[in-house]
Amino acid sequence: MVKIKSLADLQKLKADMQTKVDLREKGESAENLVQVKVAMATCGIASGAKQVMEFFMDELEKRNIEAVVTQTGCMGYCYAEPTIEVTLPNQDPVVFGYVDTKKADEIIEKYVKEGILVDGIIPVNYETIDDKNK
Amino acid sequence: MHLLVCGGTGCRASASDAIVGKLEKELEEKNLQDDVQVVMTGCFGFCEKGPIVKVLPDNTFYVQVKPDDAKSIVEEHVIKGRKVDKLLYRDPETSKEISDSKHMGFYKKQLRIALRNCGVINPESIDEAIARDAYAALAKVLGEMTPEQAIQEMINSGLRGRGGGGFPTGLKWKFAADNKADQKYVVCNADEGDPGAFMDRSILEGDPHSVIEAMAINGYCIGASKGLVYIRAEYPLAIERLKTAINHARDYGLLGENILGTNFSFDIEMRYGAGAFVCGEETALIHSMEGERGEPTFKPPFPAESGYLGKPTNVNNVETYANIPVIYLKGANWFNKIGTEKSKGTKVFALAGKINNVGLIEVPMGTTLREVIYEIGGGIKDGKKFKAVQTGGPSGGCLTEKHLDTPIDYDTLIASGSMMGSGGMIVMDEDDCMVSVARFYLDFTVEESCGKCSPCRIGNKRLYEQLDIICKGKGTLDDLDKLRNLSHVIKDTSLCGLGQTSPNPVLSTLDNFYHEYLEHVNDKKCRAGVCKDLMQYIIDNEQCVGCTACARVCPVGAISGERKGPHNIDQTICIKCGACIEKCKFSAISIQ
Numbered sequence: 072m073v074k075i076k077s078l079a080d081l082q083k084l085k086a087d088m089q090t091k092v093d094l095r096e097k098g099e100s101a102e103n104l105v106q107v108k109v110a111m112a113t114c115g116i117a118s119g120a121k122q123v124m125e126f127f128m129d130e131l132e133k134r135n136i137e138a139v140v141t142q143t144g145c146m147g148y149c150y151a152e153p154t155i156e157v158t159l160p161n162q163d164p165v166v167f168g169y170v171d172t173k174k175a176d177e178i179i180e181k182y183v184k185e186g187i188l189v190d191g192i193i194p195v196n197y198e199t200i201d202d203k204n205k
Numbered sequence: 206m207h208l209l210v211c212g213g214t215g216c217r218a219s220a221s222d223a224i225v226g227k228l229e230k231e232l233e234e235k236n237l238q239d240d241v242q243v244v245m246t247g248c249f250g251f252c253e254k255g256p257i258v259k260v261l262p263d264n265t266f267y268v269q270v271k272p273d274d275a276k277s278i279v280e281e282h283v284i285k286g287r288k289v290d291k292l293l294y295r296d297p298e299t300s301k302e303i304s305d306s307k308h309m310g311f312y313k314k315q316l317r318i319a320l321r322n323c324g325v326i327n328p329e330s331i332d333e334a335i336a337r338d339a340y341a342a343l344a345k346v347l348g349e350m351t352p353e354q355a356i357q358e359m360i361n362s363g364l365r366g367r368g369g370g371g372f373p374t375g376l377k378w379k380f381a382a383d384n385k386a387d388q389k390y391v392v393c394n395a396d397e398g399d400p401g402a403f404m405d406r407s408i409l410e411g412d413p414h415s416v417i418e419a420m421a422i423n424g425y426c427i428g429a430s431k432g433l434v435y436i437r438a439e440y441p442l443a444i445e446r447l448k449t450a451i452n453h454a455r456d457y458g459l460l461g462e463n464i465l466g467t468n469f470s471f472d473i474e475m476r477y478g479a480g481a482f483v484c485g486e487e488t489a490l491i492h493s494m495e496g497e498r499g500e501p502t503f504k505p506p507f508p509a510e511s512g513y514l515g516k517p518t519n520v521n522n523v524e525t526y527a528n529i530p531v532i533y534l535k536g537a538n539w540f541n542k543i544g545t546e547k548s549k550g551t552k553v554f555a556l557a558g559k560i561n562n563v564g565l566i567e568v569p570m571g572t573t574l575r576e577v578i579y580e581i582g583g584g585i586k587d588g589k590k591f592k593a594v595q596t597g598g599p600s601g602g603c604l605t606e607k608h609l610d611t612p613i614d615y616d617t618l619i620a621s622g623s624m625m626g627s628g629g630m631i632v633m634d635e636d637d638c639m640v641s642v643a644r645f646y647l648d649f650t651v652e653e654s655c656g657k658c659s660p661c662r663i664g665n666k667r668l669y670e671q672l673d674i675i676c677k678g679k680g681t682l683d684d685l686d687k688l689r690n691l692s693h694v695i696k697d698t699s700l701c702g703l704g705q706t707s708p709n710p711v712l713s714t715l716d717n718f719y720h721e722y723l724e725h726v727n728d729k730k731c732r733a734g735v736c737k738d739l740m741q742y743i744i745d746n747e748q749c750v751g752c753t754a755c756a757r758v759c760p761v762g763a764i765s766g767e768r769k770g771p772h773n774i775d776q777t778i779c780i781k782c783g784a785c786i787e788k789c790k791f792s793a794i795s796i797q
């Protein structure tokens with residue numbers, strides 16, 4: 072692997088990664104990808120997040136939907152585990168709670184395919200450090 | 206278009222199901238059911254003003270909506286595109302209507318600094334972390350600042366340790382930097398022994414690079430090339446993710462020799478603890494890492510002078526570290542504007558107990574308990590009455606109704622008889638007995654005391670026994686004085702922080718809930734119905750029809766009586782299992 076030897080290297084890598092992440096998140100240009108993040112901390116896994124993540128990976132592929140499924144840390148909504156975040160191209164991310172495979176199926180069929188929201192959305196209730204800057 | 210209806214427990218209780226039904230009916234009547242979807246969501250966290258309906262895509266936020274308002278929402282907003290003024294939220298200060306949830310003060314209650322990347326990035330991808338600015342602070346510090354300047358910046362930020370004590374981080378770094386030695390160490394305390402706390406675990410599982418980066422900055426500032434993470438073996442996932450992250454950082458050359466082309470070198474190793482609470486105390490932690498018994502030793506010398514292997518050592522907590530990269534990127538002057546005068550920044554809390562939205566929250570210092578419990582936490586479960594909130598775990602105390610509007614920071618919590626601790630926050634309602642709560646914590650302390658010094662080893666055991674006697678209804682007024690005296694002796698004479706704080710749950714409940722102690726010793730009553738020895742199951746002769754159902758279900762044969770005649774419970778035999786009360790169809794049995 073290439074080593075990062077200077078601040079310039081780090082900034083270049085950051086810029087590369089950011090375009091990559093942006094492309095994926097905002098789906099600009101050709102890559103109109105759906106992004107699914109599954110909260111996989113101890114609490115999430117204990118309530119079945121792993122099965123949900125595998126379900127998304129398998130089913131999105133089977134149903135021919137171009138998507139990236141990734142894991143992430145605890146979102147903080149422990150009362151509603153497993154939680155996932157779905158980002159459709161050019162849209163704000165939406166968090167769903169209490170996602171089992173049945174709910175996951177509904178999310179794919181309704182939200183991912185048709186853009187129709189389904190029950191179980193968890194509203195974001197915090198500010199980020201980027202908001203604080205503005 | 207979407208209509209989002211809050212389905213949180215609080216709003217549900219006040220009719221959100223009915224609202225959904227009405228909205229759907231209205232939409233159907235207007236033949237709009239295919240264009241507009243009604244969706245039930247999780248809690249919006251603004252339960253005080255519930256039930257809440259939010260309209261997408263325009264983000265209109267309606268509060269205190271009643272089922273009958275469905276008509277105007279559909280006819281006005283959905284069809285004519287006009288906002289329904291009377292349902293908009295009014296800013297309490299300017300009494301102007303605010304329609305967009307992004308501008309509501311409420312949504313500024315939480316601010317994520319330490320948790321900035323948790324739930325956002327893939328914790329196993331260093332690239333995603335770098336895209337979100339990981340290691341940029343390290344590059345900035347190495348490239349633009351001398352260690353002295355970097356320490357000064359930390360002092361200016363006002364950051365205080367999040368591991369419990371609240372010691373100013375910059376000052377601690379300065380002490381370690383000022384002590385000259387051929388080798389120094391940076392230690393991350395990831396022991397997290399507080400029952401119910403999981404802030405540190407979540408940070409390590411969600412954003413391990415923030416901790417690695419901050420430890421490297423710490424190393425540069427104090428002149429250490431070695432970092433150690435002391436983590437409990439019960440956190441396998443956190444260990445796994447941290448290991449992966451360390452390896453990735455090494456692959457990129459962000460750990461190792463000559464980091465970012467400078468002559469600063471730094472690497473991190475992991476050390477595993479067996480999960481003893483006392484091993485979170487920094488001197489015990491250091492001994493445990495050295496392979497000695499995990500027992501505290503007297504300070505001074507402080508670790509900054511003589512720590513791991515006798516060398517100057519700086520110990521900081523996981524959450525403390527997680528704040529640090531942001532402080533360097535945005536500057537001390539950005540950070541020290543958040544929070545209160547003496548406590549800067551935010552604090553992560555693990556909200557638990559009788560609260561609707563159990564979870565991990567991060568709020569600016571100075572947020573009140575009321576805001577945390579009622580606005581973020583969604584209020585008390587099942588609409589019960591709030592009684593107390595416990596902060597600081599076994600070292601802390603219980604705060605009550607009268608503290609709800611106190612801004613939370615290190616100093617106000619201590620002044621109220623509790624402490625910040627690591628950030629556990631357990632909410633209690635009318636069904637919790639405060640004497641039993643104190644006994645619970647003492648049970649924990651007795652279990653976890655290392656036994657090195659007698660006030661803590663013997664004193665806490667005696668405290669526990671006294672509390673147990675009171676819970677069993679055999680306590681006297683004298684015992685209450687004894688509890689208080691013994692508590693002070695233990696606090697004053699114990700060797701380490703564990704013993705010095707362990708009587709806090711007793712003292713704070715004595716102060717704030719003296720009447721409950723009195724009821725236990727004088728009236729032999731437990732108002733919460735928790736202390737079994739103070740409860741009696743009684744059959745009301747008037748109500749009892751003599752069906753014998755209770756006598757048949759009683760596992761110890763405590764109930765006697767003739768068929769069709771009134772029954773009676775022999776209190777000397779009854780074990781208070783409650784089986785009879787569930788069986789009686791005539792409500793003849795009650796608890797007293």
Ligand SMILES: Cc1cc2nc3c(=O)[nH]c(=O)nc-3n(C[C@H](O)[C@H](O)[C@H](O)COP(=O)(O)O)c2cc1C
Pocket residue numbers: 365366367368369370371372374394395396397398399482483484485486487488520521522523525526627701702703
């Ligand atoms: C009994 C006892 C248990 C402690 N447990 C922890 C712990 O689990 N995690 C932690 O970070 N600090 C714990 N501390 C505090 C540490 O001794 C130390 O002050 C802290 O790690 C310093 O880091 P900070 O300045 O960043 O808070 C404990 C202290 C005592 C007395």
Ligand code: SF4
Pocket residue numbers: 483501653654655656657658659661662699700701702703704705
């Ligand atoms: S106060 Fe308790 S835990 Fe601390 S050294 Fe004494 S016996 Fe051990």
Ligand code: SF4
Pocket residue numbers: 744748749750751752753754755756772788789790791792793794
């Ligand atoms: S179950 Fe109720 S009514 Fe029947 S014997 Fe017992 S107390 Fe009386």
